[in-house]
Amino acid sequence: MQEDGLGLRERKKRARRDALIDATHELVREQGLEQVTVEDICDRVGVSVRTFFNYFDSKIDAVFGVAPTTFDRQVAEVYATGGPTGDLATDTRTLVSALLEFPGPSKERVGVAIELMKVEPTLFSRHMELFDAIRQEMQSVIGRRLDRERAEAAARPELIAVAVFHIARCATTLWYEAGSAGHPRDYIDAAYRDLHTVLGPQPPPAS
Amino acid sequence: MQEDGLGLRERKKRARRDALIDATHELVREQGLEQVTVEDICDRVGVSVRTFFNYFDSKIDAVFGVAPTTFDRQVAEVYATGGPTGDLATDTRTLVSALLEFPGPSKERVGVAIELMKVEPTLFSRHMELFDAIRQEMQSVIGRRLDRERAEAAARPELIAVAVFHIARCATTLWYEAGSAGHPRDYIDAAYRDLHTVLGPQPPPAS
DNA sequence: GCGTAAACTTGCACATCGTGCAAGAAGATG
DNA sequence: CATCTTCTTGCACGATGTGCAAGTTTACGC
Numbered sequence A, B: 001m002q003e004d005g006l007g008l009r010e011r012k013k014r015a016r017r018d019a020l021i022d023a024t025h026e027l028v029r030e031q032g033l034e035q036v037t038v039e040d041i042c043d044r045v046g047v048s049v050r051t052f053f054n055y056f057d058s059k060i061d062a063v064f065g066v067a068p069t070t071f072d073r074q075v076a077e078v079y080a081t082g083g084p085t086g087d088l089a090t091d092t093r094t095l096v097s098a099l100l101e102f103p104g105p106s107k108e109r110v111g112v113a114i115e116l117m118k119v120e121p122t123l124f125s126r127h128m129e130l131f132d133a134i135r136q137e138m139q140s141v142i143g144r145r146l147d148r149e150r151a152e153a154a155a156r157p158e159l160i161a162v163a164v165f166h167i168a169r170c171a172t173t174l175w176y177e178a179g180s181a182g183h184p185r186d187y188i189d190a191a192y193r194d195l196h197t198v199l200g201p202q203p204p205p206a207s
Numbered sequence C: 001g002c003g004t005a006a007a008c009t010t011g012c013a014c015a016t017c018g019t020g021c022a023a024g025a026a027g028a029t030g
Numbered sequence D: 001c002a003t004c005t006t007c008t009t010g011c012a013c014g015a016t017g018t019g020c021a022a023g024t025t026t027a028c029g030c
Helices: A008-031 A038-045 A049-055 A059-064 A073-080 A088-101 A107-119 A123-148 A156-177 A184-199 B008-031 B038-045 B049-055 B059-064 B073-080 B088-101 B107-119 B123-148 B156-177 B184-199
Strands: none
Touching: A008 A038, A008 A049, A008 A059, A008 A107, A038 A049, A038 A059, A059 A107, A059 A123, A073 A088, A073 A123, A088 A123, A088 A156, A088 A184, A088 B184, A107 A123, A107 A156, A123 A156, A123 B123, A156 A184, A156 B156, A156 B184, A184 B088, A184 B156, A184 B184, B008 B038, B008 B049, B008 B059, B008 B107, B038 B049, B038 B059, B059 B107, B059 B123, B073 B088, B073 B123, B088 B123, B088 B156, B088 B184, B107 B123, B107 B156, B123 B156, B156 B184
16 A cells, blocks of 8 residues: 555556546647547557546547546535525525536646637537536436426526536636636636626516 | 429438438437437338438437528628627527527427437437537627627637527427427527526626 | 439448457455 | 456447448439
């Protein structure tokens, strides 16, 4: 056993995983996303393609450097039961924070992903794909709260979950563009303001 | 030459394309999206897999019944040059309308897609994928307008384009859930209201 | 109606991504 | 050190998607 109680195995796994992500980033930068094959990536790191898929579910997972992720169960449970404040918008904002607080890729890795997304537009929807599992969980949580509150609109859970994702994403981008100081959650207000600017005033109630 | 000036060729192409879409829908309903192969679809219609890909870029395109699409060039140009009203939020709303006005799948096909998305959650991000091309065009248009107005936020074009997409999507869902009478654009206000409910009041200006 | 050209289908080969399986190799443990 | 556990790897294969060219089906002009 060594530093942090990690055995040689675990240390090697982490290093290999990092190497695969780094190689993916280099190659995508050099050649473009569609031109880079999984085999290319593995050649550069010196592992087999079969091993690559032991680490990542897909090639795109390596681009984003994803680790299994979800969001805070406790936050979710509080939200589903009408908390923490009882105000939907305010409480939804805690979902945004929760998403941003959850351990994810490092600062550097986030920066790389953001830069790659600028030159590889298709990565945008791929990012949404990564969000699919969390979105479904989140929609379930949101649905429970809305059922409890007997809200009527069926589209709502999806819209809320999507808004959470995009606000979180926007906040992260703003944070990165501002130099990566502090934390993405510091930019949630700015993301909300951006969205309000786009939306304008609320339409009058339905007749 | 026959009805509508369409030759036998064109009529057969349309029928074949419709048949492929219908077969895709049936099979996905019966077996689930991931279980249905392109070969299954082609077997049901009686064409080769190679032909399938003459009609659709991907299997998912057949699920959504997509046709090449974009949005109104004239609307885009007006928006990019600061119009039609000069107010960003109001003008962005014309983008939503433009997206909903553009010829797309039939009413029935939209309904099928919405229903399939309920049982196949992964279709959500696939829908985003289909939006990728339009989104890039739209972001370009939005970027031109913002440059013209010297707006600072770099994330804005993407956020606006995404908001347009989701508002349009929400309006369509609300329209469908309300029985498909009228037109999805009749539900834009409702979609905006939903989003406002989620967002709550605008945060104070940055200090 | 016929000959020719254009458009389309299809078979084939192949690339790439992703998955299951099992043998062999590398750590961990007592 | 022996044994067990974990992981890598090679292999085979399925599914999606792409290029190419032969064969078939329409369209067109005479």
